[in-house]
Amino acid sequence: MTSGAVMLVDHDQLFSAALAALLEEEGMAVESPLPSLPTAEQALSDGTPPALIITDPSGLDRSEDGDPLQRLRLLAPESRILVLSADLSQTALNRSLSAGAHGHVSKGASFNAVLRAVRLILMGQAVYPAAATQGMGQAPAPAAMAAETAGEAGGADLSPRETQILACVISGHSNKAIARRLSITESTVKMHFKNAMRKINAGNRTQAAIWAMEHGIAPMA
Known part of the structure; x- marks a missing residue:
């Protein structure tokens, strides 16, 4: 395993292989996808922790040893973690937050949306639906991906x-x-983009994208 690489841990190997290929096309170093938590734990024990771990804990075995995300975090405390899962329930979001994952994104999101989340997380941001933090009685994180409808646009009157x-x-x-x-x-x-930037107080394209994700605007494929 190489420093700065992306590790994929998912029981759905077809999905992982496709995502790995797309990420590699974007110039990212991606390790061979791993199908289970034990194989990931072995890889983390034997090599250098990756920069980012992308995983779907809903498909990983749970045991008396603890939650899969907690176990990954314990073995790779310096790695950033993105949960990519079809499970967007409050329970799943709370579990990701509690485990210290840096993002939780729908597995059904477009690749461009996933790629944006990956890049933001690697830049030190967090990418979560607003419901995740609201459900725990907290204000949304500065770079969280909110789940409100785009029409509301956070009161920016877009x-x-x-x-x-x-x-x-x-x-x-x-x-x-x-x-x-x-x-x-x-x-x-x-x-129109200049007007939108003024309304949301964004200084550049990246800030505008983060704001849009925070306020529930879905990516347009």
Whole structure:
């Protein structure tokens, strides 16, 4: 295992293999996906901890030795952890938070949304649905991915077009690509994006994407 690598731990090996291939296309070093908690524990015991562990604890065996996330955290205290799971229940979100995972994202999210979450987590951010922290009586983390409807947009009074453009920004689209997708001119995209940035008090594209994710704006594929 190499320092700075991504470790995938998931019983669904087809999903892991596909995700690994996509992450590698983005220039990330990804170790061979591991199908179980014991294989992950062995790899962590034998080698250098990865920069990021992506796992779906819902498919990993639970035992008297403790929660899978807690066990991964114990063996790799310096690694960041992203839970990628179809289980978005309050119980699952609370478990991820309690284990110190840095994010919890739906397994059904687009790859662009997952990639954005991975990059944010590696930058030191946290990516969670707002329900995770609200359910524990806390305010959402600064870079949490909120679950409110996009129409509310956190009280920023965004127009439908501004919301659409932020959804495209989350997905990593350039202004030119957004213009093609929405059938408007690139200058119009820039105008709406500038207005949105002013309303949400964002200083750059990354801050705008984080804000949009915090306030429940879903990525536009």
